[in-house]
Amino acid sequence: MPDLENVDSEGRVQWIYSSRNNDELAERYDWWAKEYDQDLEDTFAWVGPRRAAEVLAEQTPAPAASKVLDAGAGTGLVGVELQRLGFSDICAMDLSEGMLEEARAKGCYNDFRQMTLGEALDFPSDTYDAVISVGVFTPGHAPPHAFDELCRVTKPGGLVTFSLRPDAHVELGFKEQQDKMAADGVWSLVSVTEPFPALPKGEPDVMHQVWVYRVR
Numbered sequence: 001m002p003d004l005e006n007v008d009s010e011g012r013v014q015w016i017y018s019s020r021n022n023d024e025l026a027e028r029y030d031w032w033a034k035e036y037d038q039d040l041e042d043t044f045a046w047v048g049p050r051r052a053a054e055v056l057a058e059q060t061p062a063p064a065a066s067k068v069l070d071a072g073a074g075t076g077l078v079g080v081e082l083q084r085l086g087f088s089d090i091c092a093m094d095l096s097e098g099m100l101e102e103a104r105a106k107g108c109y110n111d112f113r114q115m116t117l118g119e120a121l122d123f124p125s126d127t128y129d130a131v132i133s134v135g136v137f138t139p140g141h142a143p144p145h146a147f148d149e150l151c152r153v154t155k156p157g158g159l160v161t162f163s164l165r166p167d168a169h170v171e172l173g174f175k176e177q178q179d180k181m182a183a184d185g186v187w188s189l190v191s192v193t194e195p196f197p198a199l200p201k202g203e204p205d206v207m208h209q210v211w212v213y214r215v216r
Helices: 009-017 022-044 048-058 077-084 097-106 146-152 166-171 174-183
Strands: 067-071 089-094 111-114 128-133 154-164 187-192 207-215
Touching: 022 097, 048 077, 048 128, 048 154, 048 207, 067 077, 077 089, 077 097, 089 097, 097 111, 146 154, 146 174, 154 166, 166 174, 166 207, 174 187, 174 207
Parallel strands: 067 089, 067 128, 089 111, 128 154
Antiparallel strands: 154 207, 187 207
16 A cells, blocks of 8 residues: 555545455545545535535425435435435445445434445345435446446335536446436436536536436
8 A cells, every 4th residue: 555644635536546446445445534524625625415415305305204325425425415405314335334434423324334336235126215326436436337226226216316427427338328227217317417516626627417317
């Protein structure tokens, strides 16, 4: 492991993105967990969690009655925003136990599961009213086929909300997977935001979008 105590936040992010497999990715997130929130706020002013949570809330008539899976919850920044908007039944799922420990400390989740997007999820089908995944469908992280399992664990009529960079949307196969699932009747598009800078301080030119699909 490099001497990351002396590496700036941008260097840490690049180190994370250079992970060769999920085991290495989990280990590196474990290491980063305690500094993650401060790095994202101070260096990047990360607004993805707030924006995505607000988009989901706009489509949810009764947040307090909704059972939500935060897939790739990390340190729980999305959970904080969901709780602020009236959601209370939220499960944090992440591949990194270190990140989940930080999420526990925030007090906004009532369930915690260590699982990896892209693999079979240990949840029964039709468990959640909504799934949200922010900053996870990105290079070196969750693959396009992970959408299949997110839809499986979502109730018919429920929502799957996620953030995605426009460049990754096409280049990494997400568009192809999304379109195929729509054509196969797995889900239908509810809304997609205009591109916006989710990291306005550190990467102002890198755009993100928030997508919402309804599971059929």
